[in-house]
Each structure stands twice: as structure tokens, then as C-alpha cells.
Amino acid sequence: MERPVNRALGVPCRVIAISLGLTLASMVYAASTDTVVADERLEASYNASSDFIRYPALDVYLLQVVHRLAGANPDAAGVNVRIHALRSALPYSFMLDNGAGYVSTGLLARLEDENQLAALIAMPLAAVVRHDRQNLKTAGRQHVLRSFLPNLLLIAATAGLGTPALVKADAKAVADEQTRVQTASDAVALRWLAQAGYDPKAAPAALRRLRDLLAAEQRSGSSEFSDAVALTSRADSLDRALADGVALTGSASPVDPTKNFQKLSVYYALRQAAQDIEDHSASVGPILDRIEANQGQSGSSTYLRAELTRRNSTDEAGIPVAIGAYQRCIAHSDAPASAYRELAFLYRRAGDAEHAKQNFNAYLAHAPNAADAPIIRTYLENP
């Protein structure tokens, strides 16, 4: 038999419960809608930024890597991935919850092969498929609700002195949860890589490579793929996951048989070195050493070395050294036309009119329609 008091309270309680439920539901809906809108806005913002690389062939290549991962893993195929590259000296790879993924040119320039690229795409993709961001938010909210009252009591009991310790403990709890969620998703990514025929061991190797190359270039960042400590810790975590066993039963089709990744990587590494001559010269040598160790010397790499030599020379004594550097460059058939022009100017400074004229002519022969060709002709007319 129901007690009257309960029946009397029942209706308002139900109304309150329904209202609360509706409010919570609307909050959850609003939060998810906000996330969708925020991701759409972020995607639009990245796509409109000056760092966005409009190079359809690169987008196609990156999407091929995603398709290979998704083709072998039905759960990965559930996300409509768009992937693009953004210009940045530091390496990063991330994916928004709406499937918009981005890799930086700094990442492409430093990875060894497509196995490593696939690994650093699979890791953020696994986090999106497993809803890591939403799960962490939910866990964070629950943690705040659970710990609110005890924390309040503790703060009151210690007259506020306990606050720093509580804040530290909370931060550690959040970081631990993030690491736990990331480790679980990384394990999924390793399985995907194996099933797609990529080498899962490339994942920790990629992170250690990034760490070592950034150190050699005297660069550091604070993101997950540019912070040395984070890179080491995640690489170790991936090693443990691999030691626990990842079934290597995937596709046997060869990875990047036409070496597309190497071409892209060298291209962006050379672009980075050219940029660094202006504002981070310490990295130029290590980048060029790396390229030349793999590909041998080329007109492009020796040109950048010559440019660096010329820019670092502060007096006339540096002229013969710079001339030598450009001479080594033009010995390569793919030397850029501007190498002849710079060489001509150096000979002109050194008072060697004959060699200056010879190299001005070589420049005009290689780049007859260059913007400065009319000016160079005036040097030939009035040496």
C-alpha cells in the first residue's frame, strides 16, 4: 500500500525529475551540437588559413593512406575523414571529431617513410573513432562532481591550505586519465596499422625520430609530437603495447612502392631549410645532412649550402669560400638558375669581370623570362 505522503510528493517529484532530465538532455544535446559547430568552424578556419596547403596531389596521397587504414578496419571506416597539410616548421598530426585531419609539413619533412606517416595518422584517427575527447570531458565532469564536496570539506578543514595539493592531485588525475585513454587508443591504432599492412613498429620509431631530429635542429615545441619528453614517454608506451602483442596479420601489399613519401618528404625538408636560412640557420646543416645522407647531394641541397655560406660571410675574405660553394652547386645538372646569378655577382665583387659575364649569361640562358632578367642584361651591357 502506498503511503499518502509519497503520492502527494510523487507528482512534483516526477515533474522535477522530468524537468531535470530534459534540462540534462538539452545540455548534452547543446554540448554535442556546440562541439559539432565548433569543429565545423575550426575546420573552416584551418582551411582558410594562409598555412593551408592547396596541393591536390598531396591531399590525394594523404587520403590514400587513410583509405588503406580504413579499408582494413571497418571501425576506422566509420569516420568521414578529410585530410590536408598545413605549413609549419614543427611536426604535428591531429584530427577534429568531425573527421577533418591535418598533418604539418614539419611532420612530412622529418618522417622516414609511409609506415611512419600512417602510424601518426592512425593514432589521432583512433582517438576520434573511440571518442576520446568526449569521454575525457565526461570523465572530467564526473570527477568534478564526485570530488566537489570532499574537496570543499578538505579546503574548509585546512583553511585553504590544502588547495594547492588538491589542485595538483586533480591535475595528476586528469593527466593519468588522459594517458590511460591515449594508451588504449594507441593500441587500437597499432592493430589497425598491422591489419592494413603497415609496420606497427614504425609508430614508436617515428616518435623517437621526431625527438632526435628536433634536438639536432635545435627546435622544440609543446605539442604531443614536438615535446621531447612527451615523445619519449609515448614511444615507450607504444613499445609496451607492441610487447603485449599485436597480431601482424594484415594486407601483404607493398607500402609506397613508388616512393611518393620520400619525394614529398625531401621537398618539404628542402623548403624548410630554405626558410630556415632566413630565421633559424642552426637547423639548415642538420636538415641538409639528413637529405644528402639518404638521397646524395643535389643541385637543390648544395644551393642551400651555398646560400648559407654566402649569408654567413661577413667580409671580402668570405667571397672565395662562397664562390667554391656555388661552383659545387652548378656541377649538378639540377642546380637552380639563381646559383649562376649569385656566382656572377660574387665574381663581380671579386673583380673577375670575365667569370661574372659568363655566369650572368648562364643565368639568362637558364631563366630567360625571370623577373630580374632585364636587370641582369643591364649588368652585361654596363659591367
Added chain:
Amino acid sequence: MMHISLPHRFWTAVIAAAVSISAFAAPAPQTPEQLGFQGVTRQDVLAQCKRVGLVPLPRPTIVGANPEASSRIEAALTQALQQAGFEVVTPDSYKQAYDRFNQAVGGVYDPMLGTVRKDAYASVYQNAIREYFTKERLGCVATARAVDSKAKIDNNLAKWDGAVEYVDGQANSGLTRVLSGNQGSGFIGAVSIGIQLQNREGKVLFLRYGGVQLASYFDRHHGSEGSDFLVVPRAQLLLDDKRIERAVTYIAVPLRYTADEILAGTKNPAINTLGIPPAGLPLPPAGVQPEEQSPFEVPRSEILSKVHRVVFGSINAGAFNPPAEVLVRYRDLVHHRLEKLGWEVIDSSTLDSAIGAAIRQGGGFHDPLTGAIVPDRLRAEFQSAIKTIAVTPSPDAVLAIGLVKSLATQKLGNVSWDGTSQNALTLRAAVNRPVLFGGTQDVKAGEGTIAVSSLHVLLRDADGKVLYNASGGIQVLQQLSIKNQFTGGGINHVQQLTDLAPAELFNDSARDELAVAVALRQLVPSSNELTSGESAALAPKRQ
């Protein structure tokens, strides 16, 4: 006897240690990087740059400035570099080389667009600099520019790049300033001079900025409902020799003195220019409320008497990608408004390509050496284009409509621009009242800039001469949100802007309608506006 517990002892010791450290720690001299040296030492710069060539400043050095400002800066800079021990060479041979190379490449301006051809300009500039080094046997060149900058507001003062000024531009007395209370924190527009010393190989050895003056003032007593900021007319910037001298002194201090001497001279205004009180400088130019420019390039009566048939080309969507129906809507709205003038508006799908072809065939209408418009060529090319589209009888004017992106000021979350307004926090209509009183003003939003879109209308006559040039605001392109940051001293409200997604743009037909109405308002006023003082509202810019 007082008893001190162990934790108390610990904290007492920590506090005592902190106090003693702060009392005895001497401030360290600034590093070469902080003083403007770019990966080199002061000794390197002094050794390499004994003889410095001054590259002339552009005239004007910033948009809207008086060209005379450039000469004043050059004179002050020459003197400051000489005082720092450099031999300064005048830019005559640079100018000669520049002119020669500019001729050689056929001018650095694109005759079609009037814009600088970057490759051509870079070639001319680099080769002129190379010649300057060779002819004058220079160690370095000094390149100076005036630049728009930001000053940090701290209560009543604005500080930036070694300069300090009153945020109100000295429009109020000291007493009024005190009574007005704290003006808070934030940033305000300013102008600085930037100077770089570069060696022959193009390596920048030294780069430093010196603050000249505020470009706008924050003045609650003289501001308007829309904004408490007043702007300094651009033509009045950079004409104050004392302030220019302060700026170049600040720039040259690291070249003139060692880091230790600078540290020792903290109280000397000749070394630490922040010690120069603004009251000791000439009164800066007065700020004015930004005026809405008249859209008329010729009197409205003249337009109405001469124009009867208008040809209307495609709508230029610019950086936007609106749905096709939005462009159709704009076209219909424009037709509807212009019909009120009794004009015949003829759509032409071939107008833009005809104008493009005529400009290409005519070789453009800009002088490639100076970038200036050549009126005869503009007329000839425009008339040729109009003949090509074969509209009979020939139109009197050409109408061009475009969608443009620009920056507007938001105050307390409300944004007003190009005759419209919107709340940047909610993206709904703006109401200039505090939230508590049913409005949309939120003090936490402060004041700042935000991206907005507008519809731009340009009416030219058959000779290409601009008759009417106006814009109507469409919508904000970013949403403002406020993040509360808890600090030891209270709460900081940090403004954050997020770009709207493409799907959120161009989906409010009421805003489109308003944008068209505002853009054409002065050409096609409503009947009410016509009766309430047409002459004042529609006053032409040049009579």
C-alpha cells in the same frame, strides 16, 4: 612568549627568504636579443656597419600619412645613427639605381591592377641595394618604416616601444583623469618606427621599434555611444619632431650604449625614454570620432540627371562561396531598390569579361612606374568594353557589386559597421543597453576588432569614373566568447574569437535585405529620409 609551530616556521622562513632575495637581487642587463641584435653582438654590428647607407622611406610611409613625415624620420634617423658613431651615407646612389632598374623591368606596378608585381619589385629593390653597397662601399644599410602598432593600456597611460602617453591624448586635465578612475587594461592603436640594419648578404643584424604616438585615444568624456575610442587623423600622424626624436633615440640606444650603460642609465631619459613624461612633449593632435565617408564622388543630383540606363555585371563573391540563390537574392534586391529611381537596370553576363578583355587589349590603365591611374586610358578601355557588350542604347553607367570582408569594432559585444549592427556574443540583433536592462551589452566583452562582411556597391559612369561607392554590412564573421581566467588579483575576462563555419553564413535573408538597403540608402533614400533633410544627409564629398 609567542610560540611558532613548525609549519609556521617553514612558511615564515620561505617568506623571509623571498623578501631577502627580492631585496638583494639586482636587475640584470638586457640580453642582445632584447636590445634588438639579431643573433649577433653589439660589437659585431659596430664592426660591420661603420658606414651605413640610409634607404629612403616610402612616401607616405604608412597609408594616409603626410609624405613630409618620411623626410622628418630620415633626418632624425640620420642624426641618431651619427650620434651612435656611424658614418651615414645619403641615399642618392640608391635612388639612381632604383630608378634605372625600375625602368629596366618596365615598372614594378601591374598596369592592369595597379598593384605591385612582387617579383619585379624584389628584383629592383635587391639590385638597387646591391649597387648601393658597391658604389658607396657600405658596411650596412638602414631601412626604416613607420608601422601601425599596439600600446598596452595601464590605467591612464599607454606604454609601447619605449614610449609612454596618456590614453586620452591629453584631451582632459589631470584632475579629470584622476576623477575618471582607472581606465583598466587592454590595447590601443599606436604608431611606431621600425629600423633594421642589414649587411650586404641581406642578413638582418639589428631590428628595433620606437614608439612615436598613439593613433587613437580612449576618452570616455569625448567618445560616442558606439565607441569610446577617438582616432587621430592619419594625415596628422608622424609630424611631431619631438616624438620622432624620442622614437629614434629609443631605437639607437643599444647602438650607442652597452647593456651595462643602459642599465645604469635607467633614470636618464636620454637612455630610458620611458622616463620622458608625456606632459613634457608637445600636445598631440586631437582625436576625432570616425566619420562616415560620403559615398558620393559627384553630387547625387548630377548622378540622377545623367544616369538612366545602368548595366549590371556579375556579383563578385570575393573570398566567400555563397549559395547561388543568395547571389540571385542580392541581384533581385538591387534591381528592386534601383527601380525606385526609374532607372533601367540591364543584367549583363558578358560585362566583366568585356571589361577584362578591353583592359588587356589596352594594356591596363595604371602607370607601371608609379601605379597611378591614367584617366585617358581608363576612359578608352571602359568605352571599348561597353561597345563590346552591345547594349542599345548605350548605358550611362556600370554597376559592380561585391562581397567583401573587413574588420569592425565591437564594444561590449555589440558591433556596428557599414550601417548595420549585430551582437558578437549571441549573433543576434544588437541592442545598446546593458543585459540587465534588456539590452545585449556585456561589460566583460570590452572593446576590440572583429571580422565582418559587407556588400560593396560601385557605380561608374561610361568613362569609368566612380560616381557612387558605398557598403552595407551583412553579418559578423566571427563569434566572440569570454573566457574567465582566475588570477591572484581577481578575474581576467579574455576575449576569444572563433571564425563562423561557411554553413553559418548567408542564411539570413533579412540581413541581406538590410545590407542592400544600407548600401544604396544614400542613392535611393526612403521617402522618410528624403523629407528629413536630404541635403544634409546626401551632401556630396566634393562640390
